[in-house]
Amino acid sequence: MSDNSTTTVGKPISCKAMVARAAKQPLTQENITVGTPKAGEVRVKVIANALCHTDIYTLDGYDPEGLFPCILGHEAGCVVESVGEGVTSVAPGDHVIPCYTPQCCEWSCIFCQSPKTNLCPKIRSTQGKGVMPDGTSRFTDKDGKPIYHFMGCSTMSEYTVLAEISCAKINKKMALDRACLFGCGVSTGLGAVWNTCKVEVNSSVAVFGLGAVGLAVIQGAKMAGASRIIAVDVNPKKFVAAVALGATDTVDSSKLDKPVQQHIAGTLTEWGVDYSFDCTGNTEVMRAALECSHRGWGTSCVIGVAASGHEISTRPFQLVTGRVWKGSAFGGFKSRRDVPNLVQKSLDGDLPIEHFVTHEFDGVEKTNDAIEALHGGECLRAVVKY
Ligand SMILES: NC(=O)c1ccc[n+]([C@@H]2O[C@H](COP(=O)([O-])OP(=O)(O)OC[C@H]3O[C@@H](n4cnc5c(N)ncnc54)[C@H](O)[C@@H]3O)[C@@H](O)[C@H]2O)c1
Numbered sequence: 293m294s295d296n297s298t299t300t301v302g303k304p305i306s307c308k309a310m311v312a313r314a315a316k317q318p319l320t321q322e323n324i325t326v327g328t329p330k331a332g333e334v335r336v337k338v339i340a341n342a343l344c345h346t347d348i349y350t351l352d353g354y355d356p357e358g359l360f361p362c363i364l365g366h367e368a369g370c371v372v373e374s375v376g377e378g379v380t381s382v383a384p385g386d387h388v389i390p391c392y393t394p395q396c397c398e399w400s401c402i403f404c405q406s407p408k409t410n411l412c413p414k415i416r417s418t419q420g421k422g423v424m425p426d427g428t429s430r431f432t433d434k435d436g437k438p439i440y441h442f443m444g445c446s447t448m449s450e451y452t453v454l455a456e457i458s459c460a461k462i463n464k465k466m467a468l469d470r471a472c473l474f475g476c477g478v479s480t481g482l483g484a485v486w487n488t489c490k491v492e493v494n495s496s497v498a499v500f501g502l503g504a505v506g507l508a509v510i511q512g513a514k515m516a517g518a519s520r521i522i523a524v525d526v527n528p529k530k531f532v533a534a535v536a537l538g539a540t541d542t543v544d545s546s547k548l549d550k551p552v553q554q555h556i557a558g559t560l561t562e563w564g565v566d567y568s569f570d571c572t573g574n575t576e577v578m579r580a581a582l583e584c585s586h587r588g589w590g591t592s593c594v595i596g597v598a599a600s601g602h603e604i605s606t607r608p609f610q611l612v613t614g615r616v617w618k619g620s621a622f623g624g625f626k627s628r629r630d631v632p633n634l635v636q637k638s639l640d641g642d643l644p645i646e647h648f649v650t651h652e653f654d655g656v657e658k659t660n661d662a663i664e665a666l667h668g669g670e671c672l673r674a675v676v677k678y
């Protein structure tokens with residue numbers, strides 16, 4: 293890094309970042325310039341970043357709206373370096389988790405005011421276009437050309453700029469190389485159970501896909517008191533962690549001689565499970581998850597992000613006979629309000645998350661190695677410390 297935080301305030305910062313120049317290409321290590329935060333913005337030093345499949349999905353070219361060149365990354369732990377005009381909720385030195393689902397908290401925001409959703413649309417249009425709310429980027433490359441932001445976070449850089457409404461301020465006691473996990477996958481799985489489905493004591497649950505998100509669903513379901521937790525994957529190596537977290541049954545769906553929904557609703561249970569969760573992004577799995585949910589009241593929650601153009605289907609009779617199809621984004625958590633509480637719960641020893649970190653790397657330039665680890669199939673979360 294070229295500068296330290298006491299001398300950088302009010303000036304552009306030059307630092308290292310991993311830039312996604314084009315789809316399907318490795319990230320390139322570059323020296324970039326990070327502009328000063330404008331009104332309502334916060335410039336942060338990124339301390340650690342965990343990889344999520346959404347980064348890879350975009351890098352692999354599956355997101356038709358993916359913009360290049362961009363700086364990916366959205367599961368991070370950061371320290372505030374400086375703030376723009378009008379910023380009051382965070383100050384230099386504060387520890388924050390960037391949240392791709394912001395929370396503006398304004399009285400005029402019907403989404404923030406509703407207890408039914410966390411989907412604040414305040415900066416949605418510019419975030420989707422890879423720019424800050426004023427329509428411009430804070431990143432420039434060595435030739436002075438702009439680089440796009442990603443999901444309002446762009447944490448594969450030693451410094452980044454966030455909207456104030458995307459910053460969840462957390463307890464400084466929590467190590468940032470662990471707190472980062474609450475920026476996406478882990479919070480998503482827990483919240484789908486606690487907020488979106490409100491799983492009750494003694495419920496039966498089926499979880500499809502045992503990556504970090506699916507394992508967080510299992511952990512959340514166990515904490516909610518579920519008595520039966522059926523863990524489904526096509527990779528049996530994932531069952532060890534699932535059982536350790538509370539799964540009572542494991543199913544390798546690739547080895548069955550009938551559709552997995554018939555195995556769960558028919559063999560393992562009589563009528564199906566009270567709650568099921570898709571954590572794969574595969575639309576056939578989403579169908580199976582719905583169809584293995586209980587006649588009369590089963591609820592199935594889509595968490596996985598499907599490849600573009602894919603659609604879900606089932607016979608309408610499945611819904612007529614009482615099944616409910618739901619979806620969850622960031623676990624329904626209102627980001628700035630709820631992420632600090634998750635961190636506190638973890639600090640208090642009530643929400644262990646260490647088991648999600650399977651790989652660790654040092655230096656932002658190791659991000660390509662982390663991506664390779666994530667492709668390996670045994671990785672839950674690869675954390676890169678900067
Ligand atoms: N809704 C949200 O807010 C949100 C947030 C984060 C991640 N996601 C999405 O959640 C999904 C899971 O994320 P992750 O990081 O845990 O991914 P992951 O790739 O680590 O885990 C996916 C798991 O699914 C398994 N799998 C693949 N095909 C399967 C099949 N046919 N049947 C059963 N299991 C199968 C894989 O073996 C793997 O263990 C992704 O689609 C991701 O994009 C959504």
Ligand SMILES: [Zn+2]
Binds near residue numbers: 345346347366477
């Ligand atoms: Zn993510």
Ligand SMILES: [Zn+2]
Binds near residue numbers: 395414
């Ligand atoms: Zn809002």
